[in-house]
Amino acid sequence: MNVPFLRDDPLEYGGVEHIAPGVRRVLCNNPSAFTFRGTNTYLIGGGKSVAVLDPGPEDAAHLQAILAATSGETITHVIVSHTHRDHSPGARALQAATGAPSYAHGPHATPPHDGQEGGDHAFMPDVRVPDGGSIEGADWRLTALFTPGHCGNHLCFALDGTGILFSADHVMSWSTSVVSPPDGDMRAYRDSLAKLRAREGQDRLYLPGHGPKLPDPMPFLDALNLHRQKREARVVAALREHGPATAETLIGPVYGPLDPRLVRAAGRSLLAQLIMLEGEGAAIREGELWRLA
Known part of the structure; x- marks a missing residue:
């Protein structure tokens, strides 16, 4: 079974994709061999309670795109799926602009001298989110799923009551995930895949950290495994x-x-x-x- 990757992603940089009620995507202009067209930033909720999931790297244009997409609204949560430099460094400028607290499983799990040049060792969440923990806004709630493997502090997030799971870099639609020791762990990665596979019937749409949305994710998980x-x-x-x-x-x-x-x-x-x-x-x-x- 070959993995049925999806690579058709026409979203323009700075544009906004409306995926589902209360879920929008903004794409950062940081393409590479590992980020595909760039990092997906998701806007969850609206009005007086918007969460920004994965604000991306330090990138002034992307920060302005996030702020423009939420003009007239209030960003109340800055959420980080994991501390790689294409996901979490943008939190600092976004928090400075909005005053919103940050949420994540924790800081980067391994120190800089252990060879994790891709880690954002400066990030420290204001609120630590455990496995099964909830993050709530006015009309939305996320449930965290601890899914280490690609990164030692990786979280996926289920948007309660919608069938949507933000799979970040644990499951991407366009490619397999890099697992780089010591922070990356293949046994943990495989166990985390099994953890998501056990949710059959709960998740109908994955929204990954890179690449387009992934409908019908269970056969895709089987192919990855x-x-x-x-x-x-x-x-x-x-x-x-x-x-x-x-x-x-x-x-x-x-x-x-x-x-x-x-x-x-x-x-x-x-x-x-x-x-x-x-x-x-x-x-x-x-x-x-x-x-x-």
């Missing part, structure tokens, strides 16, 4: 043929030809896979080398 299972099998086969080997030398046998921009990210996800196999007793690390147990 099968993709990871196949990747795991390829890692085991590569270890059997080439091990003991470094993670870097396994990239080619596991992934085949890659866009040069994606080689490092593939190596990080491959390392996460090896660490998971090590934790399950299937692989052994000896210095920089890996082999099957």
